[in-house]
Amino acid sequence: MSATQTAEETEHSGGTRRPKPIISGRTSLPEHITVKIFVLAPLLAIAVAVPFAWGWGLSWVDIALGAAFFVVSGLGVTAGYHRLFTHGSYKANRPLRIALAIAGSFSAQGPVTTWVADHRRHHAFSDRAGDPHSPWLFGTSPAALAKGFWHAHMGWLFEREITNVDRFAPDLAQDRDIRTVDRLFPLWVVASFLLPAVLGGLITWSVWGGVTALFWAGLVRIGLLHHVTWSVNSICHMLGERPFTSRDKAANFWPLAIFSFGEAWHNLHHADPTCARHGVLRGQIDISARLIWIFEKLGWATKVRWPTASRLTRLTARA
Template sequence: MSPVSTDAETHEAAGARRPKPITSGRTSLPEHVTVKVFVIAPLVAIAAAVPFAWGWGLSWIDIAIGAAFFVISGLGVTAGYHRLFTHGSYKAARPLRIAMAIAGSMSAQGQVTTWVADHRRHHAFSDRAGDPHSPWRYGTSPAALAKGFWHAHMGWLFDREVTNVERFAPDLAGDRDIRTVDRLFPVWVLASFLLPALLGGLITWSVWGGVTAFFWAGLVRIGLLHHVTWSVNSICHMIGERPFSSRDKAANFWPLAIFSFGESWHNLHHADPTCARHGVLRGQLDISARLIWIFEKLGWATKVRWPSATRLTRLAQ
């Protein structure tokens, strides 16, 4: 059974009418180095976390600040970058739209437009040639899957090819507000690291409180959020349950449900990408969908694409 049409497919169809290449060149060397820094530095921080905490550096204040920024930046990615900007699962009032773009930018996962272009390309070619991060890229043998897991999880971030924004995200490229948010991307990332340090220093009234908050609520928090997001790309395309029909290998992986704010209910998402709720079965907690529901009740979100029983029945295997 074919999945419901997606925004990614709409843009891909437009690309078919006006052929444009999938990629638009390669990143410059400075940009490539910057990506490596933002990928590797939080990873190193996670590796250093245990000895750091064991010796002299973790408090409940660090945990509280880190949790708060994890939620803000994480929901900026899931309810903002993903469900709002990539798939149009709902319409947001302009202030909310800008706020979600900024919150997502604070995850240090890239500018709104490039993130959306990559993800729409992923849906257009999911688990096929052209998918920027499929774990099945190299085959199905154990060695190929190990290599594919690395590629899907984070290896693809070191590729220098750039997804063609004109093909996959022309709507965002022409949005003045989003262009402004993208232009200020370094500011949002810097704030994401420095605000926790500032709060830690002010709350403890000490320089050391700022240092530990920078480490835990800045570096470690960003690193953990990165790996949760990347796990949806890798794990959720390899193992898990597939109760709905999709044209790829997207699966549900329940252990990630809370930390991914509902993104790991990945099978329904690929079966019905524009749906605002991914966790549609009994017991499937979807925090991002609940946030969108709150936005709708407050009048900040409209035209929310909630799942219908008829559509779910049609998508069920």
């Protein structure tokens, strides 16, 4: 049984065991300011990207480095933070677990344990009170939905509530390797910015090559990845198709499928959260699932929870 399932059973089983609080405290002012910087700085970089690139400041080296780091950090979030650590869709050997945790940290979306706790809480209360980033918490009027979209997309990141790790991610809090990766999170973020700059400088053999790589493969790449991830929280709970039954409004939004590495096939994910593949219908490309398949073939991943025809039929029949 996954940690997500445990949280949901606690909420809905009617048992006598009292669940632990959802919130464990509030972020300190320095932590709150740091979050704002890492949310707003990449966004500002995206805003100035077009004039910066207009005739200068962008090279094929920047594009290649940006794409490479986008893929590594993005798959670290999707195949690592999400499908492995949050939902236990497969088991990974120790080197792969550590590598995926570090790769996900390169996205600057928070330490593994914090990210997982927030996401398990999202599934336990999806689109209901207690969900940290549902767009449906304020009503269904145009004004309420506009407010909800902002909240789901990035507004929730400016709130100071801390999801209770002891309730939603006790397994990771007790994992020595993950605790070490979490403790070194600032180092991984710094490396996520500096490695592209160093590589850009060495490849072009110029300081300017390092500066532009820092901008494009560092700031802009992280900003784009942030908004792809947050769009799954916002757009994929508002727009799209719902071929499978879920307890919430999670939907498939195909324009995001490639850039989100398959996460935008969100309806099946909420219908069957521990499934290792989200894009299960014909034509639904799921890059994260293909990567997990490769890990399995190499012997690095085991006990992969692939979808079965009977399971999909049951989920479709209830839709």
